[in-house]
Amino acid sequence: MAQTVVIVSGGLDISVGSIVGLSTMVLAVAAQETGSIPSGILAGLLAGLVAGAVNGLIIVYGPVNAVIATLGTMSAFRGLAYLMNNGNSIPITGDSLRALGIGTLLGLPFAIWLLIAAMAAFIVFTRETVVGRNIYALGGNPTVARLAGIPIRRYQISIYAMSGFAAAVAGLVLASRTMSGQPASGSQGLELEAITAAILGGCALQGGKGTIIGAMLGVLIIGVLNNGMILTSVPTFYQLLAKGALLILAVIVQERQRARSGE
16 A cells, blocks of 8 residues: 555655565564563664655655665665574564454454554545645656645655555564564565555556555455465465566556557
8 A cells, every 4th residue: 555655656665575574673673672562563663664764865865766776775674684683583572462463353353454444544645635635746747746836855755754664564463473573584575566466456657546445456466366376286486477477467458558548
């Protein structure tokens, strides 16, 4: 969902998987050093927010193309996560964190309730707020948006900071399931899945077009694909091939539709 907002604004964030891994490591270290799970959670979320803001600052004041900037920080953040414990995972103890990973409420896992809350917040943000509408204007035509008085630089930094924070929330869920900080396991490849879900949901890579509901449909498609391949014992290498092919196919279909509509 956060990747959808980034793409709608005319950008792209390839570093989200690395931010997930980094945030779990920061959470684990902070929880271990302070003996407090809430302090660890706060530190992990703050790490994601700062990492996203760093992306935005590089893109705005570099100035560096969003793809190149986040490709570089993807490697840098992953390296930082490895350096925090020489590439090893860090165990986390605490029932309050474990509850998020395995607990349920009204028959649904806590993680699903978190997803529903995030979806509702993103829908309201993109549809009902002036900032959300301005993001669509920014992605549709940056020149017109600037002439209309939209503070483009401030928006871009905030959008990438939001993306980093969303990745940290995903890291919190991952840490609650594994009860450890993981520099790479579980988070590698998430950037591909996030981008693929957004594109499948109708996001235009040129910006200015995309919906949160569409992104969720994209997530469901990828989830069904992943589960189907696992249940049918498709080898991991073929699963990667299928995901890459799905992204390419989605972009080809989108570009042909765009050409036919004369955009």
